[in-house]
Amino acid sequence: xxxxSNLALLRxxxxxxxxxxxxxxxxxxxxxxxxxxxxxxxxxxxxxxxxLRRDTHRMHLTDMGAKVLADAxxxxxxxxxxxRRLRVDQTALMGHIRFFSTIDFGQSVxxxxxxxxxxxxxxxxxxxxYSNRPLRMLEEGCDAGVVAGSVADETVIARPLGMIRRYxxxxxxxxxxxxxxxxxxxxxxxxxxxxxxxxxxxARNITLFNESGEEQTLHVSPVLTAEGVTALREAALLGxxxxxxxxxxxxxxxxxxxxxxxxxxxxxxxxxxxVVYPVQKGLPLRVRTLVDFMTEHVKELLARxxxxxxxGSNKQGKS
Numbered sequence: 001x002x003x004x005s006n007l008a009l010l011r012x013x014x015x016x017x018x019x020x021x022x023x024x025x026x027x028x029x030x031x032x033x034x035x036x037x038x039x040x041x042x043x044x045x046x047x048x049x050x051x052l053r054r055d056t057h058r059m060h061l062t063d064m065g066a067k068v069l070a071d072a073x074x075x076x077x078x079x080x081x082x083x084r085r086l087r088v089d090q091t092a093l094m095g096h097i098r099f100f101s102t103i104d105f106g107q108s109v110x111x112x113x114x115x116x117x118x119x120x121x122x123x124x125x126x127x128x129x130y131s132n133r134p135l136r137m138l139e140e141g142c143d144a145g146v147v148a149g150s151v152a153d154e155t156v157i158a159r160p161l162g163m164i165r166r167y168x169x170x171x172x173x174x175x176x177x178x179x180x181x182x183x184x185x186x187x188x189x190x191x192x193x194x195x196x197x198x199x200x201x202x203a204r205n206i207t208l209f210n211e212s213g214e215e216q217t218l219h220v221s222p223v224l225t226a227e228g229v230t231a232l233r234e235a236a237l238l239g240x241x242x243x244x245x246x247x248x249x250x251x252x253x254x255x256x257x258x259x260x261x262x263x264x265x266x267x268x269x270x271x272x273x274x275v276v277y278p279v280q281k282g283l284p285l286r287v288r289t290l291v292d293f294m295t296e297h298v299k300e301l302l303a304r305x306x307x308x309x310x311x312g313s314n315k316q317g318k319s
Contacts, residue, residue, distance in 0.1 A: 206220055
């Protein structure tokens with residue numbers, strides 16, 4: 001252990017050097033002169049050399065004392081700057097945030113909410129990063145993010161945002177020449193457009209649920225798989241096939257008649273959504289505030305009902 005391990009001793013040594021005497025420094029520090037003399041002796045003993053020369057009239061720094069004084073001032077200034085930054089980090093809505101989201105939800109939803117948050121907090125800057133392998137982003141230095149799907153990682157806190165409702169939809173042009181479906185089995189053999197991973201509800205098994213709690217699993221053969229739902233939506237709009245798409249993405253298409261819900265009494269398996277951030281104490285105020293903002297607004301978005309026209313003589317779905 002050296003004197004540079006004890007900031008209090010360094011601070012007292014600097015006060016002695018700047019005050020010109022032990023007695024003056026003791027008064028400034030609220031210590032007794034004997035206490036401060038013992039501390040100076042301790043510092044010099046740990047340095048292995050004299051730092052001050054004292055005579056009857058004044059006190060002088062030795063060459064080594066001048067070097068230690070310069071280093072001590074630098075270390076104390078660094079410590080004070082670090083404390084200042086920490087206080088700002090915990091009390092001021094300013095600074096930089098690295099935030100991430102899955103690609104489609106990030107581009108369509110998170111980016112808009114993030115822009116609103118930044119307009120309300122102009123001293124905050126943000127890097128918005130997209131990834132469909134989102135939890136790795138925390139390992140790479142992101143502060144927080146929004147993810148779809150279950151989170152089973154003890155190193156992060158996952159705050160629930162609600163459920164992403166998904167509906168089997170298709171374009172009117174796709175339905176031309178096809179008989180209107182009555183049961184899920186009627187659409188099992190149709191061309192499907194699905195996500196390529198089970199994590200986001202994709203692959204070849206599509207489970208549908210109705211309002212009575214009944215469920216049916218369809219074994220489908222996709223003509224197109226993609227990593228993101230935006231690509232599936234574009235293909236569905238062109239009439240390529242039927243796809244289980246999230247309500248936040250297709251509500252306007254359904255209202256405008258560009259897409260139609262298949263079997264309005266049925267919907268695909270819902271996916272949980274979370275805002276996630278590392279397990280740590282002292283999360284910066286700017287990050288905590290953004291997490292709260294996203295939680296409030298994404299929850300409200302996902303809770304909105306998707307009440308849109310169905311097909312044929314089927315009744316309009318409530319969910």
